Amino acid sequence: MLKIAFDQIYAHPLPDGHRFPMLKYELIPEQLIHQGIITDENLFSPDLCSEEVILATHDAVYWQQLHHLALTAKEQRRIGFPLTDRLVAREQRIAQGTIDGCHFALNHGIAFNVAGGTHHAGSNWGEGFCMLNDQAIAANYLLNKQLARSILIIDLDVHQGNGTAEIFNGESRVFTFSMHGANNFPYRKEQSDLDVGLADGTGDDEYLNILHNILPQLIEQQQPDFMFYLSGVDVLASDKLGKLSLSQQACKLRDKFVLETAKTNNIPVQVSMGGGYSPDIRNIVDAHCATYALAKEIFF
Template sequence: MLKIAYHPIYAHPLPEGHRFPMLKYELIPAQLLHEGTITEANIFAPDALPEKDIVATHDKDYWLALKNLTLPYKEQRRIGFPLDAQLVEREIRIAQGTIDCTAFAKEFGVAFNVAGGTHHAGSNWGEGFCLLNDQAIAANYLLNNNLAKRILIIDLDVHQGNGTAQIFANEPSVFTFSMHGDKNFPFRKEQSDLDIALADETGDEEFLSKLSEALKFVFEKHKPDFVFYLSGVDVLASDKLGKLSLSKNACKQRDQLVFEACIKNQVPVQVSMGGGYSEDIKIIVDAHCNTFRVARDLYS
């Protein structure tokens, strides 16, 4: 059974005119329910994440500044929106949802968080709409509780997973793989275990070919027993911030390649949705929903 983390706070409204499309987090499960891809039984609402699991990944002083809403204005600007209590609660529920998904992935092969993929948050900073790094927190949760020994993080959002790379720079149990736009945010990149930087306007054939080769390499090299997948749809040609030229069908094929690699290697996978900034919200939602549809077909 597909299990999907969703909480109404995921769609917490931001100041009017803000470009981050929070509405998609409400529309994705609504569309999946409408078309019959899932039922209400597939959806669960995560609780708030315990503080001990936050500070196992993030610097305690940084976390307290978030919690107490005392983060300096300059650091809030780096995140990209004004800090408030609901945004902090949103982040900790997203992170708990990703942790919860790891157990469901072990049971059913795959599990989803409708939000998450907050890969720009480093150990002591937030950036690019990311306050806490949900997949890094969940990876450390698995390691610290002896629930996994070798973790692979596959980040196919158009932006490099710089926060994830920084957090696990000295952790051999976690292999970080980021395939992203070379001349795109963040402009100061961190070093993942494997970075594949793509030129502007990279299209379907080149993207899928490089991904296929990379997946074979990372599974053979690291031999993971758990996978985290960040499935951002800002790789689409229609995306305002992406600079790549993927079709929606190629984005769907990308998801299929990842899931097929996990199935072939008998490794459970947790999926967080990441970015998507096309002008038409319907394109964003449909591309994200494709990730769920592919998983339903492959794991049913």
């Protein structure tokens, strides 16, 4: 069964000025149910990720400052909004949802987190609306529980996964691959194991050709036994923060290729949804829902 982490706290935690980008977290499950792709049985609500698990990835001082709402005004500006208890709880639930998704993926091949993809959070900082790095936390959880020995993180959000790169710098069991807009946020990049910076305006054919050339080689070289996929839809030409020029169809073909690669190679994959900032929220929701529909078709 396709399992999807979702909680109402995902959808309603932000100050009014940041509300629009978060609408997708409630609209995606509603649309998937409306389209008959899922039922309520596919959704699960995660608990809070424990401090012990968080501290296997994030610095203790940073976590305590975050947990007690003690980050400086400058540090909060770097994150993008003022801290509240509700926001921190949201991040903990997102992280736990990704961990729970890993268990479902190990049993069923794939699982999703409606939120997640908080890849700008480093070991001791938050940035770009990210405070706890859900896929990094889950990857370390798998390694520490000896549920995986070699992990591939595929980050196809339009923004580089700088926090993920920093967290796993020097960790040979986790290979970080980020394909992103070269001239986009974050302007100070970290070094992933493989970074592919794309020029502004990169379109469908070039994007897909690069991905098709790279991913099979990575699978062959790294021999991962678990994959994380960050499937941001801010690669769309309509995205106001993106700078790339992909069509909805190319975004769907991108996801199809990644998911089919996982299925063909019998590699469990956890998917977090990442960014999407098109002015018309229907473009965002439609692109994300297409990823779920593909997963149902390919894996079930």
